[in-house]
């Protein structure tokens with residue numbers, strides 16, 4: 001379908017539409033007097049942090065935005081002042097950047113006196129607009145650094161001297177959780193108190209019986225613990241009293257020494273350790289330090305008898321003493337602790353991104369069955385977190401909580417949890433109502449089943465609330481359209497994001513896996529950036545990847561690495577080049593390239609080691625879970641698809657070289673540029689000659705959609721062969737009755753390749769396909785998240801019999817990238833969207849679409865409607881950016897600008913403002 005629009009600009013909020021070619025650009029500025037503009041706002045530091053306690057950088061990066069109501073459209077200069085004195089910020093005793101002529105408004109490096117641990121810092125910024133008019137100063141932003149190095153710690157790791165082991169509900173023995181406490185006297189009411197805290201394992205900290213951070217869960221999160229453990233900083237000033245105080249914690253093994261895939265028994269037995277440093281300041285200037293040391297008491301006889309990430313928790317009310325963390329409790333029966341010195345080679349550093357938090361609570365939607373003392377609650381949404389229950393129980397009658405993502409003919413379907421028990425037990429001491437929410441486990445579920453409650457009382461929806469947990473990132477996704485099923489898909493994809501952004505990017509949140517699989521991550525990074533504020537999340541995980549990279553450049557399959565599958569895979573390890581580059585394109589932050597450049601180089605060298613004459617023989621998971629695989633060997637499940645493994649490896653080798661080359665260019669590493677360029681061209685040439693004949697037929701093996709997708713998406717075909725490759729791809733799609741035949745690697749490439757080939761209509765066809773394999777197929781079969789397999793479940797045939805069958809995998813959610821880049825048409829021209837394109841792909845399947853994309857400069861908004869032959873498009877261009885609007889066949893049309901006729905071939909370099917464009921669609925094909 002094509003449109004021939006007559007374009008008419010009918011209105012806009014902020015003055016003019018610069019409807020001209022680049023030549024006319026200079027006449028496009030606004031000849032209006034600009035009064036002192038309002039101050040810049042939305043200040044943030046680091047990778048966008050606005051939570052400013054315990055910051056991790058000694059050299060912070062500063063970002064801000066131009067106020068939306070300001071008359072300024074562009075920034076021409078900025079000035080930053082940094083001080084340790086709020087009242088005297090004008091003196092900027094730490095740093096005054098002076099006036100810097102630049103439109104840069106994010107990720108500006110601090111360049112002043114070195115900052116140190118605990119330091120309290122104030123900063124502000126002002127800007128000059130396009131007419132050199134200076135703004136007011138922004139409000140000051142205060143931030144405080146965490147403990148930046150191991151030297152800042154006087155505390156020791158502590159824990160119970162003995163290890164008690166328990167099993168139920170897991171098949172594995174695990175060290176039981178520990179309870180720790182210490183009393184101390186505060187000489188006065190503090191004016192400031194900070195708790196710096198972490199664990200080898202998981203912790204929940206308390207001051208005087210009060211939970212320090214009730215919504216923070218599973219802290220400190222998951223890093224390569226043998227290299228680095230993150231620490232958290234909390235303000236506990238108000239929790240402390242003059243006189244006697246208690247600081248306490250409960251700790252469990254978590255990812256540190258709990259069951260993670262198949263840790264060896266030996267590692268299960270390693271008990272957790274706790275580290276805390278409470279630093280108190282008094283009005284008279286004196287200070288007090290309470291650190292974890294020999295003076296603490298410990299118990300392994302608390303109510304949480306068992307806790308495992310995969311298997312659940314066991315809680316025994318008989319062992320509960322509600323005052324264990326308060327004053328007045330006698331810890332006489334508790335034991336002394338062992339204390340262990342800090343490890344020289346394990347870095348302690350402040351957490352780089354928001355912890356996992358309870359972000360929402362959901363009410364149960366319905367009770368789906370209630371038979372023989374077993375009741376099943378349906379939350380209507382597959383999700384991740386823990387339940388909070390308030391349930392009537394009978395003394396000494398165990399209450400059991402099970403979880404499921406789906407029901408199968410009314411039955412609880414838990415097969416796909418594999419060996420993860422995901423079951424909680426509560427042993428009540430007395431009859432009556434109990435309240436409970438697990439502390440050290442999490443579940444991926446939609447349904448909760450309770451057994452063992454007081455049968456005399458009729459189950460009630462209020463018994464169970466779902467506490468939704470994920471890394472506390474802001475979800476910005478707001479794509480919507482005239483097609484309800486498409487909107488449902490968009491919603492499901494966001495739930496996939498919410499479910500799997502669990503301190504690290506997980507493949508799935510429910511079975512005995514839940515690992516940071518690199519392949520899944522590289523296909524979802526960009527869409528996730530369009531849907532949520534996840535830059536800090538990704539850049540923190542990249543640090544973990546760097547730490548896990550082998551000396552030979554090898555990138556493990558999942559990060560953090562635990563001993564299970566110990567090799568590298570093409571398409572997976574390439575996360576190390578793809579993610580930094582994609583993040584750079586979305587944010588414009590060069591430091592993400594600088595930080596990861598050595599890793600990128602290491603990985604392309606590893607590719608080289610795994611290649612002969614530029615042709616890869618690296619292992620690969622292939623086009624994982626491609627539908628309709630042709631089974632070649634007996635017993636083969638076809639999980640790796642039919643795209644030639646060596647072709648995949650070589651394509652990724654070339655892609656990683658290309659991205660490393662691009663990074664070297666941005667970073668001005670000219671020596672590397674020359675070398676990488678030669679290697680890249682060589683691999684490209686080999687790719688073509690080794691795998692394809694003159695007519696782009698494969699020399700051997702099966703030609704798949706992904707074969708041509710890889711070549712096209714990664715620019716591996718020469719210009720004069722692109723059209724031919726596109727034809728071959730389209731033919732393969734047509735042969736599949738306009739269905740995709742792609743797995744994890746091919747699927748994310750479909751939309752952009754087809755759009756480039758001028759076949760956005762085919763992208764729409766694929767997205768709107770109702771039959772297997774397609775996205776809507778899952779929705780037709782009741783999906784509320786994205787599935788691991790195109791056919792994980794069908795109403796007709798039930799569950800896919802394969803054990804590997806997650807109903808909450810984000811990988812196929814990669815299509816959401818095209819909701820933003822295709823349907824709305826928003827793509828960066830320059831990194832960070834300071835210059836971007838809006839080229840919406842219209843199609844009869846949609847009469848409207850709208851949404852926004854958050855960029856470092858503010859939100860880009862696009863919405864369009866098509867009614868009959870009338871198109872109405874609205875675009876909001878954020879301050880300090882420029883947009884090109886690309887409409888089909890625009891050059892044939894007379895344009896009307898501000899009521900006046902104007903000629904233009906393109907809508908280019910449009911400045912900040914709101915643009916409303918009407919067009920007539922002459923003919924629709």
Ligand code: RAM
Nearest residue numbers: 507508517519520621624
């Ligand atoms: C599965 C994971 C993941 C995938 C690997 C190859 O077990 O769930 O999604 O990347 O295998």
